[in-house]
Amino acid sequence: MQWVSHDVLIIGAGLAGMRAALELPAHLDVGVLSKVHPVRSHSGAAQGGINAALREEDSWEDHAFDTVKGSDYLGDQDAIETMCKEAPSDIRQMEQWGVIFSRADDQRIAQRPFGGAGYPRTCYAADRTGHALLHAMYERVLKRNTTVYSEWFLTSVIVEEGQCVGITALNMSTGELFGCRAKAVIMATGGYGRVYLTSSNGLVNTGDGMAAAYRAGAPLMDMEFVQFHPTTLKSNGVLITEGSRGEGGTLINARGDRFMSTYAPNALELASRDVVSRAEQTEINEGRGVDGCVLLDLRHLGRDKIMERLPQIRDLAIKFAGTDPIEVPIPVRPGAHYSMGGIQSNLDGITPVPGLYAAGECSCVSVHGANRLGGNSLLETIVFGRRTGAAAGQFVLDRAMPNPGNHHLDEQHHKIAALMDTNEGDRAGALRQELGTIMNQSVGVFRTQDNLTEAVAQAEVIHTRAQKLWVMDKSRVFNTDLTEALEFQSIVDLARTIAAGALAREECRGAHFREDHPGRDDDNWMKHTIANHSEAGPVLTDHPVTFTRFEPQERTY
């Protein structure tokens, strides 16, 4: 039996995981485990930017207000206040650690306007902000000399007597299973965009950490809130940053009308994402779309501005849509983009399972509530990655190294052997398409009770089929067919919690839009949804929202 030990083991080497690692004191033995090399993590794909009230004219209170309003009052205000207050310091620290931010005329960090924000407070590094942050963070991790298990795949979280005591993982290059004992485990495994058929997320965003924590007894919160980004490319869901609208890009329909003027007369294209996505979907559904899309028009920005501010966007549009935005508008449509829901955790990353922490997109603190503002999730990874690292570092001080039983590893051996031994059943790829289509159609931008009831039932059937997948690849070495099967098992568990939460929540709030229950219902639904795992499927309860200073108002843009 193979076991390794670490004081603190971090699962995930995106921004949240690596930021947590950097906060842990040097005398602790820290391991970081990731299914892809750290710089391949999806954080690197973030384009637009990261929010902080850096300038004197701006204030963290304004940032907090915009965030609370954006969240449709479901965000926990204590966490939001903390994030917005600490943001400027974290951005400056990242800058001093080596991030090359774009600069304003006064040589300070440049900031651009972003949707839902009352002030241009989104810091950026051209249109590759996530890439700049991720590489700088990785460079710091190298400097700290941390043990990184690169291309190791988390297969389960071990909980004994209600406490998290370690994990099991597959070393992908050899196919060996390992157990890792840890005094604390920090989950930082990112989002679950790949539950949907069309998504801006990388193919690795399958929510494994959330699913593993959920199966081990950690509650998931607000899973029904999935953000659909208004501008993803038709062919493959690749994202066109909101920065393109921040720089002045407009949305037009087949008639050439700037349709946002009917849906959000003031904020127009820079209204909150849920508002813009629904407007687009309505245009498309009512026959004013172009081939299932609307058009993002950048032409009036002119060649120079496009080349300077949005060069990557231009490349993506040329490559994947065959259109040069300098000359032709880009066809775009809404696509699953961000997972507001996640492992229930507080503002120090503490989850209801002692020893288990969560940070970044896989957590639900909740700072985004029912709808995340652009530029706030990169910020969340850094602020709460840091805070979670600090909290876990404290927690392990007087804790002995746990000694989980070998049967945890045996169970995983059996599970994997069962997948490897069959030569029949569904292939993960085909089932993923099937489930993704259902999620797109029934648990997407617009939702109804009938569709959701159907989706819940179908997801249950697919869940059963997913327990016996056919892994064609029988090799031990770098078996991605096996890991795709395991990923699909994560996807289907999470899909069930999303559909169940969406069916239960009979109101419209943020990204969750029930056509059969118009309007926000603060009397009955100003609360978080909690999903607990059971053999029969998710069991739902709720949890109160924390208020500090902002009273709920109607949300208009």
Next chain:
Amino acid sequence: MRIEIQIQRFDPDNGQEPTYESFRLEVPRHITVLDAIIQIKDEQDGSVTFRRSCRSAICGSCAMRINGRSGLACDTLVVDELDRFGEIKVQPLAHMPVLRDLAVDMTPFWNRIESVKPWVEREEGTEPEWPVEKETLMPQSFVDELDDVSRCIMCMACFSACEIAEVDDDFLGPAALAKAYRMVADPRDCETGERLSKLNEHGGYWDCTRCNQCVEACPKDVKPMEAIVSLRREAINSGLTDTVGSRHITEFLNIVRQEGRLNEGRMPLKMKMSQPMELLKIMPMAMKMLAKGKLPMPIHPPIPRVREVRRIMDAKGKGESK
């Protein structure tokens, strides 16, 4: 449209040599090589192995050789390849051990990146302690200067294309050197001198032949070769002259003076003459180059009008080495 893709297959588990396997599939016209391979894995053979994630040319996972050229599969359109080559053959990146099919073991590449200490090293006592009250002031022109090198996604396409990486296991390679330049040029870094002198050694910036292959392969337009040239310039400007590199420049000029052109075969010989041990060190590489037909012959006659070349050089006052 109906296409055929040939994929190089290899599994250390079955002990067989790499072979090409051919797959036929129906695809939409506007499809990338990566999406086509994903379709093969989903629909035909789940054991086809490769790395991928973002499918938008930003994570660096999917670099491979497509019709012999190193690049990103998610950034390469099937139709373009068919137009140019009439076929699609994919292989793993070169110069690294193959792990499985199209996935190479990247450890040696990451070790090279790590060896250049790719982080901003700050003066003692200026590490930013939280809370950080101020950012460093920096004009946008600095940012622009670093723009090329800061685009690198560590995909390794350049290394796979580099001819020196092929023959010299010690060569740091284009990406690591571009990263080193990124740090050298960063005004916040305090180790410029140490970095430059370390990379002045064998394996560093003087070992590049400026063949431009890395620039052509790079999907993010990082232009590693230009970064290498900048490192050399910085090195000479900072007074690092008694080195392999500046000897190189000196010998370069001497040979051109004698023969009227650069004789690449003589260069290494001349340079290492004074150090027999050094000459021994490059022999294995020379043998490898010879075997691959890449070693230029050391003896060939001066060009007919060599005198004119000398006159030009003298006129420029740069003909003699100092």
